[in-house]
Amino acid sequence: KAGVTQTPRYLIKTRGQQVTLSCSPISGHRSVSWYQQTPGQGLQFLFEYFSETQRNKGNFPGRFSGRQFSNSRSEMNVSTLELGDSALYLCASSLEGSVAGELFFGEGSRLTVL
Amino acid sequence: DAKTTQPPSMDCAEGRAANLPCNHSTISGNEYVYWYRQIHSQGPQYIIHGLKNNETNEMASLIITEDRKSSTLILPHATLRDTAVYYCIVRYPPEVTGNQFYFGTGTSLTVIP
Numbered sequence: 001k002a003g004v005t006q007t008p009r010y011l012i013k014t015r016g017q018q019v020t021l022s023c024s025p026i027s028g029h030r031s032v033s034w035y036q037q038t039p040g041q042g043l044q045f046l047f048e049y050f051s052e053t054q055r056n057k058g059n060f061p062g063r064f065s066g067r068q069f070s071n072s073r074s075e076m077n078v079s080t081l082e083l084g085d086s087a088l089y090l091c092a093s094s095l096e097g098s099v100a101g102e103l104f105f106g107e108g109s110r111l112t113v114l
Numbered sequence: 115d116a117k118t119t120q121p122p123s124m125d126c127a128e129g130r131a132a133n134l135p136c137n138h139s140t141i142s143g144n145e146y147v148y149w150y151r152q153i154h155s156q157g158p159q160y161i162i163h164g165l166k167n168n169e170t171n172e173m174a175s176l177i178i179t180e181d182r183k184s185s186t187l188i189l190p191h192a193t194l195r196d197t198a199v200y201y202c203i204v205r206y207p208p209e210v211t212g213n214q215f216y217f218g219t220g221t222s223l224t225v226i227p
Contacts, residue, residue: 042220096208
């Protein structure tokens, strides 16, 4: 079974630009969550999508948005990029109904904002 | 979700048991204890979870105190590949609050040859 796939793995943008990151969950997983990881703030929850609906949202500004498609694939978008948005963005999928609530993470997309 | 406290770093000799403590004194009755780890430059990996009873799987054992205010993750025979940051997370099950996890700063475990 293929794992969680994130694209692109690395990207460089400049301040003011926008970026779109993609995540393909494990087949059969309908919950997709996004996390931001920086050296200063650690791993922080961005949002979670389930059945094309945002189910939970972390404490991030409105520049951070996401969506989920009918095939459970998800994208997140960051508009008007700031230097502080440089981070590793991690996507995780989960099998709904699992008591464990186990998250399966991808390798991440490393964004550098210049 | 209840707050957790973990030591920032620990060392363990290769082949010995690694015991990683976690304090969660404000845990409520319905909150589970989860452990994840993150090897450098990779996404976090699920290790184990529990509610009240001690749990064991192929990776580790989880010991939860009777009052549930603390727990210990045990890696029985640590290898160099176990060098990672270990996160202890306390949260309600997914059917209550969804799948968001709040990771703290974790414990950086270094396994020494």
